[in-house]
Amino acid sequence: MSLSLLIVEDDEELATQLGEQLSLFGHRYTIIGDGRRANQMIATTHFDAVILDRILPMIDGVTLLKSLRQHNILTPVIMMTALGQSRQKVEGLESGADDYVVKPVDPAELNARLQALVRARGWTDNRADETLRVGDLVVSPARHSAWRDGKALRLQKTEFKVLAELVRHAGTPVTRAMLLERVWNYDFEPATNLVEAYIRRLRIKLMEFGGDDPVVTIRGLGYMIRG
Template sequence: MSLNILIVEDDAELAETLAAQMADFDHDTTIAGNGHKALATIVNGAFDAVILDRVMPLMDGLTFLQHVRQANINVPVLILTAFGKASQKVEGLEAGADDYVVKPIDPLELNARLHALVRARQWSGKESDTMRAGDIMVSPTKFRAWRNDIAIDLPGTEFKLLLELVRHAGSVLTRPMLLERVWNYDFEPTTNIVDTYIKRLRKKLTEGGGDDPISTLRGVGYMLRK
């Protein structure tokens, strides 16, 4: 599957190398050398995925990403950076990234990760384009969510969290399970990232005055009531 990829990288040589590597997989690429140019580009273009450098002049990658998510642009974003501490990975994912990879990376792995991110956004059950739990409905292919038929605007990670809860409504999902399925973590972070995102999601789900549909099992995890 060919992808249309936005490469946000201030190192021109590296950006061209990435573009050439992606072309080997039949992907089309657009290069933006700084965050300001990238914002203007992503608003006016339709991209399947973004490869984002973290450290750039004028506007750093995390600030760019926050602007993108605040604008409800839900394109998958893979941060490709030299900063590989666990705390830095947590910062990137909390800012709205879908994946966080430390340079250098083999082009084959990068291509596989991009396809995995795009597939995750396009996933739908064979039975239907929508999934329902109680009065909550989600459309994995349209990346939309509703409660009582009222649309809920959710940025990428919050939508993925809700989708996972809806898929397993009535069952308890532990924090390690959510970390692996939503954030692709294979380690326990030092921050309470799951609790933070559950709090944000609860706020969005109850803005219309409905009851909190998420149950907390202390010391275990969370469950979306059917």
């Protein structure tokens, strides 16, 4: 999915490098170097998502984000900062950020987060209890139930949450870090292979009644349900 992005970053070299890296994924980008101009641009121009630096001249990223949300501007925002402490992350998310990344940013992971965020926003805006269908898979968040080829899958709570996250973003990679955040609410890497273990269990249950494995492993990035 090609996206129109606004990169709000006062380090011109970093912003240009990030924009060029994201353009390799087919995205279009605009760069703004201060919070005040970014505020005006977001209010008058449509963007699929905003990549917002936390520390900016004129208006800082947190203040800008609070202003956008107060004016009911709901454009998806990923906050980007060199600060990796939990307090800064919580402050950014509480201000209205949809996601949070720490510099230096891996462009492949940032692309995956952008794709998942935009898909999730579209899904959420429709109906939070909407039934999701991908191929022969059907997932009902409202009923906390899932079926494959018409047969009910016997999933534990966490297995269901992993499947729902993958199906919600079908055709788009979901990184290990994203699963840890959205399924387990972790903002750190656990010492165990937690995600890998649940993916293995989920695969077994998805193929219990036959059929190919619908979960694709993308080496070095994460997992994806074939869209």
